[in-house]
Amino acid sequence: MSPRTSLKRRLTLWLIVIVAGLGTLLLIEAYTSARKAADRAMDGQLEAASLTIAESLQWPEGKPTLEMPASALQILATRWQERVFYWLQADNGVSMTQNADLPITDAMLEQARHQPVYLDAVYDGRPIRLSGREVDSAGWDTQEPVQLWVGHTRRGRDLLAQELFRKSATRFAAMVLITAALVAIAMRTMLAPLRRLRQTLRSRRADDISPLTLGVPREMQELVETLNRLFADQRDQRDALLRFIADASHQLKTPLAGLQSTSELALTSRDPNSWYQALNTVHDSAERTSRLAGQMLSLTRLQHLGPxxxxxxxxxxxxxxxxxxxxxxxxxxxxxxxxxxxxxxxxxxxxxxxxxxxxxxxxxxxxxxxxxxxxxxxxxxxxxxxxxxxxxxxxxxxxxxxxxxxxxxxxxxxxxxxxxxxxxxxxxxxxxxxxxxxxxxxxxxxxxxxxxxxxxxxxxxxxxxxxxxxxxxxxx
Structure with a gap:
């Protein structure tokens, strides 16, 4: 970034970078949360459907039978018209009823024996969500357990997650716009003392090196104090220069006045000896004046050469x-x-x-x-x-x-x-x-x-x- 870039632009760019970075993280988190929320809601429907189907299981003469309740299919179908799957298997591995050859592995069956599971899978090239649980034949003569698996496609989940994410993104965009407006107002307010300082310095005369009395925030106080020290140094240098000029004028005036008086006396005399003495006096005075001027030039040169x-x-x-x-x-x-x-x-x-x-x-x-x-x-x-x-x-x-x-x-x-x-x-x-x-x-x-x-x-x-x-x- 160029040193000539304005402070306001620098702050704006930094805020954009920070907001963009945090916004990206927040949007990623919002999308992840939306997918998790959609999964929790839809998994709840799978659980409700599983329990409804489990209540319809019967074991007449020791054999499990199932009449698929319409309410369970309605629960699984959802408002997005999901494609619904179910699969019932006896403990001996014999499939009792199903409407699709679901990709259920032995590891998945083993998991479902211990607790209800929710897993993602792919069927017929489409991502699906499966829920499996083991159902006991409590209340019947036989105690043979069966495994019940239900599922549906993920389209409804994805659409629900997108809907939740769009709402979060819309709220976030509105928050960013409101924040940008508030930051612009705050930045203008916070930079107002800097503008006042700039206007004060611009409106000053070139010879005005009096201390600044402008009220500024604590962060700018050091800058004002530094400027005041600079003005004080300039005042000291100006006073020193004025004293030097006054002293130099006095030092040069004395020998020049002597030269003038000596030459005037010599001009009024007709004696060559007086002229000779006057010339010696003028020579000595001119030599001292020349040396004085040379030393003043040397001092001025040294003071303005810098390091x-x-x-x-x-x-x-x-x-x-x-x-x-x-x-x-x-x-x-x-x-x-x-x-x-x-x-x-x-x-x-x-x-x-x-x-x-x-x-x-x-x-x-x-x-x-x-x-x-x-x-x-x-x-x-x-x-x-x-x-x-x-x-x-x-x-x-x-x-x-x-x-x-x-x-x-x-x-x-x-x-x-x-x-x-x-x-x-x-x-x-x-x-x-x-x-x-x-x-x-x-x-x-x-x-x-x-x-x-x-x-x-x-x-x-x-x-x-x-x-x-x-x-x-x-x-x-």
Whole structure:
């Protein structure tokens, strides 16, 4: 069944299947019951005819004689004009009287000696029903028993069974039609809350993400709660986006205003030295603004790329060496003691996006260099996950950057991964986006960025990544 099939149609099809299955079983049971009822009614007539004939038996001079009573034949004939059979046999096996050579076997005779029997048989190519019983000569001089067999064709039974079945089938069909009408009404009533929910959602404006207050049955309450959580997430994302836009506007407005004022002052001066100083100031401000715009684009790109689907096995220790070597030659890190500490056997393989992890490491090192004083120690470290069993095989590795700078006050730690958050410090040239970008990259790899203060001083920024098997043909 296609997922696009309506719920109403699915319920209807399931009800049809269930009713058809149960209806088939009920019709089979009704037909079987009709045949049994017809057999019971007609067997009662055979029994009445047998008893009537038995009462007409006489034993004058020790010999059984029978004058077939008309009432017995009337009982056997029935209203369907059945063909009637009778057969009387003495205990010595001599047939006394009969109107047909009935297919009575020795086993049937033996059964009738003990109790009255009702059996189906075939005579002259037609199905017949026979009833046999043994009759004693009570009240006469002789005690010689005889066997009396009577029967008739099954046509009347079959017609009676069909008549009973048609009545049952007619009642069942009427019940099915009434049930179908009631189910249609009930289904429309039960699905009314779903229609109201659909109409409510369709009538909403695109920017309306307020919670739903629609009254629904308990089975739909979870759906409404899920939608309300979705709306709440959308509100949070919208508020975060608006805050980001406001903060970005403020961050861009400040250097642009500085550029404008510097250029205006330079234009009013005739001194080439003033022009030169203004150009240096404009260059520095433009460089900071360009870097800020680049980081905002990186953060926006990471937040809208979705989950990473281009991961590949990569040696994390090699990537750390490449990034550390690159930063060792940069002017921004020459006043710091940048080091690398790998506390694990190498190589260390993880599944990740190389470009994203490269960006993460660059932002972490840049952030540490900007927010620590000259001469501070900055260490890139790889170690086992602290939460894992030290005696077992480590399945996760912790990537961390540590410094011995001034650290951050406890109240600001939880906000450091938010955009434009500087930990209440305004004495640096940082944009406040480095850790936010690093946190977004960590989320793409299934880990949140953790920021903690070190003892006695300093800051540690870390994230935990799952290890993977090295690719085939790699050098271990």
């Amino acid at each position: 990473g689907h281009q991961r590949e096995p990569l040696a994390l220790d090699r990537l750390l060496r490449e990034v550390a070597t690159d930063w060792a030659d940069r002017q921004d890190s020459r006043e710091h003691d940048l080091g690398l500490a790998i506390d694990l056997p190498i190589p260390i393989w993880i599944e990740g996006e190389r470009w994203a992890l490269h960006e993460l490491l660059n932002n972490l090192i840049d952030n540490a260099c900007r927010y620590t004083p000259p001469g501070s120690e900055i260490t890139l470290r790889l170690s086992n996950d602290e939460d894992e069993d030290p005696n077992g095989a480590a399945e996760r590795v912790t990537l961390a950057i540590e410094d011995d700078g001034p650290g951050v006050d406890t109240e600001s730690l939880a906000r450091l991964t938010q955009p434009f958050e500087r930990g209440r410090r305004q004495d640096t040239r940082g944009s406040g986006l480095g850790l936010a970008i690093a946190d977004s990259i960590g989320l793409r790899h299934g880990s949140r960025l953790t920021v903690t203060n070190r003892e006695p001083r300093g800051l540690k920024v870390s994230l935990t990544l799952p290890r993977c098997r090295p690719p085939e043909g790699s050098v271990t």
